Amino acid sequence: MLLVSPDIQNATPAVYQLKSPKPNDTPICLFTDFDSKMNVSGIFNDTVISLKNTVVDMKTTSSKSNGVLFWSKTADVGCGGISDEISYHSSAGIPCDAKLIEKSFETDVNLNSQNLLVVAFRILFLKVAGFNLLMTLRLWSS
Numbered sequence: 001m002l003l004v005s006p007d008i009q010n011a012t013p014a015v016y017q018l019k020s021p022k023p024n025d026t027p028i029c030l031f032t033d034f035d036s037k038m039n040v041s042g043i044f045n046d047t048v049i050s051l052k053n054t055v056v057d058m059k060t061t062s063s064k065s066n067g068v069l070f071w072s073k074t075a076d077v078g079c080g081g082i083s084d085e086i087s088y089h090s091s092a093g094i095p096c097d098a099k100l101i102e103k104s105f106e107t108d109v110n111l112n113s114q115n116l117l118v119v120a121f122r123i124l125f126l127k128v129a130g131f132n133l134l135m136t137l138r139l140w141s142s
Contacts, residue, residue: 016030
């Protein structure tokens with residue numbers, strides 16, 4: 001059995017609040033960067049629902065960390081009131097909205113034109129191959 005223990009330097013646990021666009025929905029909190037030996041379910045209050053620990057694989061930064069999703073049974077408690085052992089720093093001033101990210105996303109014009117050119121060459125190749133096949137069959141039949 002192989003046991004791999006990550007050597008993470010200066011990793012402090014962090015809590016990220018994932019909010020819904022609907023104001024009445026309960027926010028979901030993501031607790032990350034905690035030690036794998038830590039009993040995560042033991043640090044939450046009784047009013048908290050949590051999922052099992054999982055490893056969060058961030059492909060953009062090629063790194064992995066431990067993570068767990070949790071939320072309160074009541075809508076009035078945010079991520080800060082779920083546990084006394086986790087320090088929660090609000091990021092209310094930093095917008096994290098998928099619609100804002102979608103607006104700033106632009107496709108590459110050169111890549112789109114190259115893809116269109118490849119499709120056009122494939123169609124042209126199929127037409128030429130079909131024409132050659134038909135002409136060859138017509139020549140053989142006569």
